Amino acid sequence: MDSKGQLPIEFLLVLGLSVIVLIPLINGLSDEGELNQAMSAARTGALQGAISDGLAIYPHETFRDYTSEHQRLLHPSGVKIVEINYLNQGFHQGYQKTKIQLKIHASAPSVTDKTDRNCLGDRINFNARKKITESFKTENLTNALYNPAFSSEYVFTTADVTWE
Amino acid sequence: MGSSITKDHSGTLNIDFVISMFLLLVIMASVLSIAEGRLDMVQKADEAAQARSISETVASTIEEVYSGGEGHEIKIQMPPDIKGSYYHVKVNQSGVMVQVGGWSGYSYSFSKKISDYGMNQAEVTMQPKKNYTIRNVKEGKSNTVIIS
Numbered sequence: 001m002d003s004k005g006q007l008p009i010e011f012l013l014v015l016g017l018s019v020i021v022l023i024p025l026i027n028g029l030s031d032e033g034e035l036n037q038a039m040s041a042a043r044t045g046a047l048q049g050a051i052s053d054g055l056a057i058y059p060h061e062t063f064r065d066y067t068s069e070h071q072r073l074l075h076p077s078g079v080k081i082v083e084i085n086y087l088n089q090g091f092h093q094g095y096q097k098t099k100i101q102l103k104i105h106a107s108a109p110s111v112t113d114k115t116d117r118n119c120l121g122d123r124i125n126f127n128a129r130k131k132i133t134e135s136f137k138t139e140n141l142t143n144a145l146y147n148p149a150f151s152s153e154y155v156f157t158t159a160d161v162t163w164e
Numbered sequence: 165m166g167s168s169i170t171k172d173h174s175g176t177l178n179i180d181f182v183i184s185m186f187l188l189l190v191i192m193a194s195v196l197s198i199a200e201g202r203l204d205m206v207q208k209a210d211e212a213a214q215a216r217s218i219s220e221t222v223a224s225t226i227e228e229v230y231s232g233g234e235g236h237e238i239k240i241q242m243p244p245d246i247k248g249s250y251y252h253v254k255v256n257q258s259g260v261m262v263q264v265g266g267w268s269g270y271s272y273s274f275s276k277k278i279s280d281y282g283m284n285q286a287e288v289t290m291q292p293k294k295n296y297t298i299r300n301v302k303e304g305k306s307n308t309v310i311i312s
Contacts, residue, residue: 037194044201048208056269057212063268074270076216131201 034151035100038132039086042156045131046081046104049124053079053108062123070116077110079120082164084128095148097155102128105162121161132156211247215269218243219262222253222290223271226260226309229298230276234307237299244293253290255311277308 052058056076058066066073083105092099104124111117129146133139138150149156222240229236245251251264259272280288288311290296299310 033194037197040198041201044198044205048205051205051209051212055209055212055216057215057267058269059266060263060268063270067270075272135197135201 031153034153035086037135038100038149038151038154038156039084041131041135042102042104042128043081043084045127045129046084046106046124048131049127050079050081050106052127053077053120053123058123066119070119072111072113072116073119077108077120079106079108079111079124081106081124087159092155095150095155097150097153100154100156102156102158103162104128104158105164107164117163118160121163124161125158129156129158207247211249211264212267212269214243214246215251215262215264215267216271218246218251218253219260219269219271222255223260223273225298226255226276226278227273229300230274230307230309232300234300234302237297239295239297241295242290242292251292254287255290256287277303277306279308279310280312 053073054076056074058073063074081104085103085105087101087103089099089101091097102125104121106121106124108117108120111120126145129142129149132149132151133142133146136149136151141150142148147157225238225240229238242253246264249265251262254261254263255278257275257278259270261268261270278286278288290311297312299312301308301310
């Protein structure tokens, strides 16, 4: 019975400690969740780019460019995403967000020319950044190439695709 | 003891239940967001695969007709749409181009004369949901593939 409405000191201590522990924990979990969402979106985008590369189905403008300069890319080719990882480059003063660089590893054994591979890699990176932007609905913050892509705590760039 | 757990006269919820439901909702929201992105990707991949399939089918049919010699003909029916989107196929002497929803793809074939029934066109456009007869016709010393 507690007729004076008092709480025991143990309860208050546990409650205070819980709040102190929970606040940074929730912050950390939220950041990790955001990064997780971004990586998942990047993976989806990279796969989409690889499928477009693999089936050689491109937007009209790109198609016209390839017709004159990269005719090999008009043929289907097996493009596979091998691995996607990221590098935390620390807090960026300009953007006031933590900067993350995505590194995508892919394989396309049938495309050997370096410039052709660059074109394939650019599409993979573009789609990865695009999906991140769409996932966080930050289209108004970025440019037409979605470079860099933004979330609320992070800014994402992409390194050149590594071909294996 | 069991009855004291199940009886709840004041309509309150167990804190464990509330926390579990909260966590479940958080996880569900994140999984649904990932699933939505993947479904969208699959839809686009399917559209691209069907576009590629149509252009390859037309190109290989033309090759087959050409290699079959004079009089060889094959009838093909064009699909009504690609995942609900309008498309069209253009055939010229070097290959087959398919265009759907802002996207293009091309299937090469060995250079040969292509025409419609008018026999005076270098490019023939094939429309969805139509039947076409692709025929090898002798024209002077060379053969022409007629699409009608």
